[in-house]
Amino acid sequence: MFDYTFQWKQVLARLPKMLDGAMVTMEVAVLSMLIGIVLAIVLTVMRRSGSRPLAAFATTWVEVARNTPALFQIYMAHFGIASFGIHFSPFTSLLIGITFNNAGYLAENFRGALKAIPETQTRAGRSLGMTSSQSFRFIILPQMLRIAFLPMTNQMVWAILMTSLGVTVGMNTDLYGVTQDLNALTFRTFELFAIAGVIFYIITKVITLGARLAAARLFRY
């Protein structure tokens, strides 16, 4: 039954290549997260703005991002937008897809976080002479980011996992893409993907633990 011999040595020799891939994976995830947070804040402000078209736009974004597969969103960024004559590189398509997804989920998290901040705080800010944008920026926003810190960590992990979908649009520099290419060369499917899985596991654990430590330090009061 077990006439399969594991060849870890041969595969481990390719580890440096895979670690380079892991760096690209991190790069995509971090970029998509940073842009995603900014966009999510913009979407949150749009939904609160009281302007119907703006709120409708933001709500549509959030609902589409949350109710369709991430893979669909990446396809849309790559093949869908291409029908308008705009062709993105796999890296850009992947980044757009994940960022779109991140922004949608984060905006929903932010909305939940805002519910926990009493409306009276904005009014207190206003009566102290702050403009409404000042009271949002200096009073509401920091608290919102703080309350949404844990969901943001989860989203970061999701972003890391989602980078593996880039392979479907031809990305071959990220961890999954590199592994796929090595697999085509060596056919050690199980060993290669097992190692890729371990690298992904370590990355997500480091992020979760790092975020927990950061939270303990940032939110002492």
Added chain:
Amino acid sequence: MFDTTLSLTDVIFLAKGAGITILVTAISVVIGTVLGILFGIIRVQLGAVLAAPLTFFLDIFRSVPLLIQLVLANAFMGMVLQLQLSGFFVACMVLSLYTAAYCAEIVRGGIDAVPKTTRRAARSLGMSWGQDMRHIVLPLATRVALPSWIGLALGVMKDSALVYVVQVTELLKSTQILITRLQEPLFLLLICGAFYFIISFPLARFGGYLEKRWSND
């Protein structure tokens, strides 16, 4: 844009893909939920230290990309164990465990949300552990867990788009096959996206409504 070459056969092809998506999701959610409830209860009963191996095992499914889980399971079953399994079987197996990992977390959260004092009260009234679980914990935990569970089931439906990697032609893969042939990516992708959206959106709203209605305040 609506001047399309999409024929009836193609629509049936897409519908078949949609059927596979729903079938894979349904099977995985049912098996995953049963396993998840089991794992969740075991974790709560054993406590953090004794349940550590189980926690670690389940954590893997939440920390490694689903795509890799599918490829690994397929390679393990096919190349290492030399079993001739269909891609459909492997897809359902991996997705079930994936669902179970998240479901166990939800179940644990639900059980933890039942106040300890309430359960002690039940036990001191002479209820057995099983009675306490059935009549006290189950109804109270469901209120907390059901909205998240709806979210999980929808998440699994969206993630089932990845089973193409084990040669299962679900909705998104069928769409892609048609795109290659018809060269109308935007139109076809919009149909495919609309399908996911139409199923997911009302259920997600319903989950949100339940969450609001059942929240204790």
